[in-house]
Amino acid sequence: MTEQENSAQDLSAQEAVEGLELAKRLAEIRYKIMVLSGKGGVGKSTVAANLAVALAAAGRRVGLLDVDFHGPSIPKLMGIQGQVVAMEEGMILPLASGPALKVMSLGLLLQSEDDAVIWRGPLKMGVIKQLLKDVRWGALDYLIVDSPPGTGDEPLSVAQLLTPPVGAIVVTQPQQLSTADVRRSIRFCERVGLPVLGVIENMSGFVCPHCGARVDVFTSGGGERLAEQVGVPFLGRIPLDPTIVKSGDEGKPFAAYAPDSPAGREFAEIVKKVIQATEAELPRPSEA
Numbered sequence: 053m054t055e056q057e058n059s060a061q062d063l064s065a066q067e068a069v070e071g072l073e074l075a076k077r078l079a080e081i082r083y084k085i086m087v088l089s090g091k092g093g094v095g096k097s098t099v100a101a102n103l104a105v106a107l108a109a110a111g112r113r114v115g116l117l118d119v120d121f122h123g124p125s126i127p128k129l130m131g132i133q134g135q136v137v138a139m140e141e142g143m144i145l146p147l148a149s150g151p152a153l154k155v156m157s158l159g160l161l162l163q164s165e166d167d168a169v170i171w172r173g174p175l176k177m178g179v180i181k182q183l184l185k186d187v188r189w190g191a192l193d194y195l196i197v198d199s200p201p202g203t204g205d206e207p208l209s210v211a212q213l214l215t216p217p218v219g220a221i222v223v224t225q226p227q228q229l230s231t232a233d234v235r236r237s238i239r240f241c242e243r244v245g246l247p248v249l250g251v252i253e254n255m256s257g258f259v260c261p262h263c264g265a266r267v268d269v270f271t272s273g274g275g276e277r278l279a280e281q282v283g284v285p286f287l288g289r290i291p292l293d294p295t296i297v298k299s300g301d302e303g304k305p306f307a308a309y310a311p312d313s314p315a316g317r318e319f320a321e322i323v324k325k326v327i328q329a330t331e332a333e334l335p336r337p338s339e340a
């Protein structure tokens with residue numbers, strides 16, 4: 053055998069081992085939810101973080117994984133910025149955020165936020181795979197993946213690596229709905245065989261900080277209509293709420309710290325729907 057053939061064989065053997073390790077890791081997770089958006093800045097990470105917190109508060113064992121190269125904001129949203137990541141036997145140990153929630157973010161593994169942006173495509177794919185394979189979550193009910201935005205190679209890698217049962221949540225804004233972003237995200241899910249758990253319309257209407265009244269700044273209801281047109285569930289509308297900005301800045305997820313705010317109440321309804329939709333497919337935790 054030539055040297056070239058030998059190294060090709062070594063490479064495919066290594067890939068096979070990695071594939072087995074990934075399958076083993078993902079088999080410990082009962083349900084994976086990929087949180088997607090057509091573009092950045094619509095509140096995808098906010099939804100991912102608060103969904104993880106709310107599911108943990110509802111008694112589920114949850115992992116929150118941030119692989120958003122364009123701005124890994126989970127450390128800030130969860131108040132764990134600058135914490136040091138430990139390794140054990142070559143595995144990355146996630147950070148604990150309360151008894152039922154573990155968190156890992158690309159942002160915790162970088163020297164500076166700009167590091168990730170300059171990586172070339174293949175390197176990013178390798179990092180996504182490594183984070184899915186090498187984080188020692190242990191047994192989980194849910195892994196929430198804060199995916200890179202858009203429908204390009206990065207979310208594609210995430211979608212292709214996650215094994216069923218898996219579902220996607222698409223986050224959008226009301227004014228975006230006139231564009232093709234949501235349709236594109238949903239078509240992306242269809243193409244990669246990713247079931248869509250539903251669409252969330254974020255920053256939908258404004259909650260007055262003085263009187264608490266809700267004002268529709270943009271047209272609303274578009275998310276619901278669009279979800280109906282493309283045949284996917286509509287999970288709910290989260291208002292533009294100053295509490296969310298404050299809680300994001302302070303690293304205190306509103307689902308836990310402001311459950312009675314307008315956004316907190318809406319979000320609780322969304323979480324109920326997510327639990328219903330996902331657990332309908334699974335045996336109850338006690339039977340697992």
Ligand code: ADP
Nearest residue numbers: 092093094095096097098255291292293296300
């Ligand atoms: P993405 O992950 O889509 O880039 P983020 O979740 O990081 O977006 O949110 C972008 C900014 O918008 C953050 O400062 C966040 O606190 C704020 N934000 C998100 N959702 C809301 C909302 N419903 N009301 C007010 N501010 C919000």
